[in-house]
Amino acid sequence: MSSSSGQPQFRYTQTPSKVLHLRNLPWECTEEELVELGKPFGKIVNTKRDVGANRNQAFVEFSDLNQAISMVSYYASSSEPAQVRGKTVYIQYSNRQEIVNNKSTGDIAGNVLLVTIEGVEAGDVSIDVIHLVFSAFGFVHKIATFEKAAGFQALIQFTDSETASAARNALDGRSIPRYLLPEHVNSCHLRISYSAHTDLNIKFQSHRSRDYTNPYLPVNPSAIEGTLQPAVGPDGKRKEPESNVLLASIENMQYAVTIDTIHTVFSAFGTVQKIAIFEKNVGMQALVQYPDVTTAAVAKEALEGHCIYDGGYCKLHLSYSRHTDLNVKAHSDKSRDYTIPDNSLPGLLTSPQVPGAPPAAPAWQSNPQAVSMFPGNVGPQTRPDGQMAAWDPNMRGGRSSFPPAPGAYPSQPYGPSSSMPMYPTSGAPPPPSYGGMQSNARPAGSPSVVGQPPMYY
DNA sequence: AGCACA
Numbered sequence: 001m002s003s004s005s006g007q008p009q010f011r012y013t014q015t016p017s018k019v020l021h022l023r024n025l026p027w028e029c030t031e032e033e034l035v036e037l038g039k040p041f042g043k044i045v046n047t048k049r050d051v052g053a054n055r056n057q058a059f060v061e062f063s064d065l066n067q068a069i070s071m072v073s074y075y076a077s078s079s080e081p082a083q084v085r086g087k088t089v090y091i092q093y094s095n096r097q098e099i100v101n102n103k104s105t106g107d108i109a110g111n112v113l114l115v116t117i118e119g120v121e122a123g124d125v126s127i128d129v130i131h132l133v134f135s136a137f138g139f140v141h142k143i144a145t146f147e148k149a150a151g152f153q154a155l156i157q158f159t160d161s162e163t164a165s166a167a168r169n170a171l172d173g174r175s176i177p178r179y180l181l182p183e184h185v186n187s188c189h190l191r192i193s194y195s196a197h198t199d200l201n202i203k204f205q206s207h208r209s210r211d212y213t214n215p216y217l218p219v220n221p222s223a224i225e226g227t228l229q230p231a232v233g234p235d236g237k238r239k240e241p242e243s244n245v246l247l248a249s250i251e252n253m254q255y256a257v258t259i260d261t262i263h264t265v266f267s268a269f270g271t272v273q274k275i276a277i278f279e280k281n282v283g284m285q286a287l288v289q290y291p292d293v294t295t296a297a298v299a300k301e302a303l304e305g306h307c308i309y310d311g312g313y314c315k316l317h318l319s320y321s322r323h324t325d326l327n328v329k330a331h332s333d334k335s336r337d338y339t340i341p342d343n344s345l346p347g348l349l350t351s352p353q354v355p356g357a358p359p360a361a362p363a364w365q366s367n368p369q370a371v372s373m374f375p376g377n378v379g380p381q382t383r384p385d386g387q388m389a390a391w392d393p394n395m396r397g398g399r400s401s402f403p404p405a406p407g408a409y410p411s412q413p414y415g416p417s418s419s420m421p422m423y424p425t426s427g428a429p430p431p432p433s434y435g436g437m438q439s440n441a442r443p444a445g446s447p448s449v450v451g452q453p454p455m456y457y
Numbered sequence: 458a459g460c461a462c463a
Contacts, residue, residue: 146463
C-alpha cells in the first residue's frame with residue numbers, strides 16, 4: 001500500500017509574515033522571554049504561547065512585517081542560533097498573517113455561537129438542518145462545521161450578540177427535532193457557547209460551510225478548499241510553495257478529458273496517488289497527488305504549457321496546490337484514490353495486496369490502473385462499433401488513444417494523421433528511473449507518441 | 458524541532 005508514503009511534509013519556502021512560529025522553546029517560556037527575544041528586531045505586539053502537543057511552541061507577532069523579516073534573516077545567517085535560557089529556538093514565518101487570541105471562555109457573548117452537537121456523526125446533521133434550526137432566531141449569516149475531539153461542531157454567525165444570545169438561551173441543552181434527523185439518531189443534544197469569532201471566513205459553499213450573505217461564493221465541488229486560485233501575496237506576486245499536489249488547469253478543452261486521461265498523463269512521472277477533477281468556468285481543473293514534492297516538480301516542469309492532444313487542444317497549466325493530501329472518494333466520477341485497492345471494479349488488473357508486502361512498485365514498472373483503463377488502440381476513429389476494447393495485458397507499447405465520450409467531438413477538426421492524442425503510450429514504460437535531473441529532457445516513454453513526431457508545443 | 462479554530 002502506498003498511502004501517502006513518507007512523513008508529513010513541511011514547507012521550507014514560506015511566505016513572510018509578521019507572525020513568527022517559534023519551536024523548541026524551554027518549558028514554560030514566559031511572554032517576557034519571547035518579547036525579549038524579539039526586542040532587537042522590532043516591537044512584538046502579540047504572543048501566543050503553549051502551542052503544540054508539548055506546549056513548547058509559540059507565536060510572536062511583530063508590529064511590522066520588516067521586523068519579522070529582519071529577525072528571520074538574522075538568525076538564518078547567524079552562527080549563533082536564537083536561544084532562550086540557553087536552549088536553541090527555531091524560528092520560521094508562521095503560515096498565518098496574524099495571531100488570533102482565542103482566550104474566550106465561551107461565556108462572553110458574541111455574535112458567533114460555537115455549537116457542539118452531541119451524540120451524532122458529522123453526516124447525521126446536515127448544514128441545512130442547522131441553518132433551519134438557528135434561523136428561527138434571526139438571519140444566519142454564515143455557518144462553518146467541523147469535527148474536533150469534542151465531536152461535531154458548528155460555528156454559527158448571527159448579526160449581533162443579542163440574536164446569538166436568544167438562540168443560545170433557547171437551544172442550549174435542547175435537541176434538534178427528531179423529524180429533521182436520520183432515523184437512527186436517538187439523541188442529539190446541543191451544547192452552545194460563544195465563539196470568540198466575530199466574522200467567519202467562509203471560502204466556499206460546501207457541505208461543511210455556508211455563507212448566506214454571498215450567493216456568488218463559488219461552490220466547492222468536493223470540499224477541497226483554497227486551491228482553485230493560486231494565492232497572491234501582499235506584493236501581488238504569486239506565492240506558491242512547492243507541494244506534492246499539482247493543480248492542473250486545462251485550457252482549450254476541445255476533447256473530453258477524464259480522470260483516466262489525467263492519470264495516464266501524470267503517471268509518466270511517478271505514482272499518482274489521488275486525483276480530483278472539477279469544473280472551473282468553462283474549463284476543467286484537476287488536483288493530482290504524488291507521493292513527494294520532487295515527483296510533482298518534475299511533472300510540473302515537464303508538462304507545463306503542453307497539450308494533451310495534438311493541435312493545441314487541452315493545454316495544461318500546472319501550479320502547486322496547497323494541499324498535501326487530498327481527501328477524495330476512492331472511485332467516483334470526480335475523483336480517484338489509487339492508494340486504496342478498488343474492489344468495485346472486478347476484472348481490473350490490481351496486483352494482489354499481500355499483507356506485509358513491500359509497497360507497490362513505481363508507476364513505470366507497474367501501474368495496473370493506468371494501463372488497464374487504457375486498452376490499446378482504441379481511437380476515436382478506430383472502433384466503428386464504438387466499444388472499448390477489452391483489456392489485454394499483452395497489449396503493451398501499442399499506440400492507444402483516449403476514447404472520447406460519445407458526442408464529445410463536435411467535429412473532426414483534423415485528419416487521421418494528426419488525430420493521435422499525445423498521451424496514449426499507456427503500455428510503453430518510461431525509463432526505470434527519472435531520478436536524474438534531466439531538467440528539460442522529456443523522459444522517453446513519457447507522454448509522447450512513439451513513432452510520431454514530438455507533439456509538445 | 459514543525460503551526461493556533463474550521
